[in-house]
Amino acid sequence: MAVLKSWRRIVGIVGTVAGALLAYGILTNFSSIHQTASFLSKFTIKELFVLQSTFRLRQPDPLSSNMIVLRMRADPGAIREVPNPNGAIVSTVPAGTTLRPLSEKRAWYLVEPREDADGPSFRKGYVSVSDVEWAANCVPAEMIDLGPGDLFRDCAAAPEMIVVPAGSFMMGSPASEEYRLPDEGPQRKVEITTPFAAGVYEVTFEQWDACQRTGGCGPKEPHDLGLGRGNYPVMNIDWPQARKYVRWLSAITGKRYRLLSEAEWEYAARAGTTAPRPGSGSDSSYCEHLNGLDLTALKLVPDVVDAVGSTIPCSDGYPAGAVVGSFSPNAFGLYDMIGNVSEWTQDC
Template sequence: MTTAARALTDADIANLSLYLSAQLPALGHAGATHSAAASGKPFRDCPDCPELVPLPPGRFVMGSPPSETGRFGNEKQHVVDIAASFAIGRFDVTFAQWDACVRDGGCRAYNPSDDGHGRDTYPAVNVDWDDARAYLAWLTQKTGVRYRLPSEAEWEYAARAGTSTARWWGDGLTRDDANYGPDVCEQQTNCGGYAQGADKWMYSSPVGSFPANPFGLFDELGNVWQWTADCWHDDYTGAPGDGSAWDAAACSRHVIRGGSWSNVPSFVRAASRAAVPTTVRRGYLGFRVVREMPEGEVGQLAKSP
């Protein structure tokens, strides 16, 4: 397969789905084709470092079918082959982890506001793309291994966790599934059912407040948007087919993924994507880390108790 992403015909998609279903056991979730055992045991490189989940290489269908409710026109389906194992944050980076970076002299000494929503185990927000990279540079220097933002393809691969539906649990969305909401909700009471079920929070929620996906990752959908490494492109024409980040000269906007507490359901889908200026800081925008996995280390982690 070439490094350029390949657009799929309906027959291609059907054949690939059948192949994956035959090769990997179902999980009991709609559309699931990978076993949760395909991900490794969580680990962390230091006490203040984010907890990580190792993920294997694999092939998946990125994007959404025309029949998916809420889809946008920039989500055309195509095959991506994730070429190498990588470890991804089990949770979004929290304020506690960000503040540890600042105390240690990293993160450009920037103390982002939590907008009164909560700190400690709440996701770090009001960080722009370069702020996130400063945190990753601190982790890299501290641990001696490379940390970075996930590529857009890696993010969707991790969010889907082997599933092919709009969301890893299926096509629907309830207040027990994720932290999401209407576009505007200014009142703490009488908010049209904004705070219901497991979603007790008007704004962001502590990480891990909702169920994990089959890879053991929390809050991939909802709570806060997440930065990716990719520069924004209007569609997937010419995108890398190996899962690497898609850059561009003089990039001023980057891709964010996952949706947030402020968004309606159409944004809280595995295929949903949006563009924001690199310098934007918002109370609904955070990030999670990726840590590269040398080939020998993958085997060592698999053997660890």
Template sequence: MEFVSKLLLAPMAAVLAVSFTGSASATKPWPPGMQTPVPVAEEGQTPPPRAPRQFFPEKRVQPLTPEIEQSLIPKDSFKECDVCPEMVVVPKGSFMMGTPADEPDRFKGEDPIHRVSFAKPFAVGRFTISFDEWDACLADGGCGRDKGDDKGFGRGRMPAQGINFVAAKSYLAWLSKKVGRTYRLPSESEREYFTRAGTSTTFWFGNTISAQDANYKASIPYGAGPRGADSKGPVVVDSYPPNPFGLYQVHGNVFEWTEDCFNKRYNENTPVDGSPWLEGNCERRMLRGGTWDWMANMVRAGYRENGIVGGGGYSFRVVRALNVPVQ
């Protein structure tokens, strides 16, 4: 990622380093105490949108200040400690959850389609939790000494695998305690919302998929899409292009846990405000995203899977609510 400049925001100069994305040329940092310059529109014109900002820590643990948190807008990103996951702000809004009857290879349980609305923006991990992040938790005495299972594919920036629901929650408890802010799993509706990222197609990139779009079993084509070579295993978490919200690999690679209990299909009790569905069979929880050795129909935005709480070789990404004003 290219950085144009690193800014110190008054009165936050001593709190977080800020960088901007966009131009390839770098500018000198603004002197301490100066406000971030805002693009000025000519009279009668709409002011241009500002570039996304990054708030990365200058010391090992550095939670967002209330002032910075309340200033966040979609596509801003932050880390609240040196080993914390990078979080991206996704916009408030609404979407139609579920899949239409004419979507190829859809499964029972992906209907009825219903509107879900999010009153406020929230932050989502830009990537699936990696083994680097998981191992940082282990090194700090957290995560219940559960090493996960890399299945011989390696650790580092590879997605943390072999993580059951209970272990994933132990990571979230460690992370929340470390920075003094609440991190959690996404709800199933949040997961579909930020996967679609404002689109209504089968995948965020369209109604077909290829091996250039995601990591899956590409030898079996989806709909009118092309046939490709099967994946040989999971890939590092920043592979493939990000979706319009700036999130990587929301389709394929590894399944990710959500907070929701297992229900076979949506019904009148399904939450429509983005909260998790905590009724049903809570010994099983919903999974989203698909995996590298499954076919394309099982990495669709609306595909629903479930796993036993105490088992399964899955992964996850994290969510953090934001203390921002409702507009």
């Protein structure tokens, strides 16, 4: 769950959290975490335990992702009857053969032929992790003319993108705005002179795990705080890690991905509105558009108002993080631009 303070600052209620909104070419964005140790210190151990106990524990098997493929690196590669280097060899396949991993056991994968891949047939068996490698499932799509509002995906391993139109807006917030932070002014007019593409959803754990499996995002695995991985937004990553992810996307697609600038992010988040929050302005409409610090959290942790000053006067149904795309998009077709988890930008 996130604390709704303004368009520019969403602070995670359960610790360091991160999300990711991506953009592409001169067109980009990605998201991440804010450290909240001082915020957490305002809660009792019992209250934090109550929050933790509500977290979903769903842990999808990362081997099931269609964003990456397992292929034989050894030539020829041995597939054995049992996960043992002395086990009987049931098949051998040349380097480059794609495999369908079924499970992982210590230093071995149980594999079988991929149904959708051309290659030699072989019997199901075990292959040593030292004989195989993970690769991005990325055959770049043909480029076509795109206009504002058009959706596209460069390849299976890349995020779904949408073209954001050019335009102008008043960046920052007026001094009279409720919950305004000191660094949100002075207001100034900003021109976005060229359309750009941004990720439709926050970057998910599944997308991040694909980058990490293939060596693009480093060895450090971000913790999900018990929420679950899969289509939950990635969290607990820092700015250098966010940049590694967009560099990985650039490498596998041959296109230019980068983090959005702060101005591009706020323009995309506002999507033409000057209101401090998304929705129609009614209390109930806030929770249709964002996962924030609301009455759901208030029931779990009654002292939360004393810790952060306010809550959203509605219930979004999520005591903590939500699967990406669980709420209504903004006018540009972007989800979770406010709430859920925070975003990293190229500058600050």
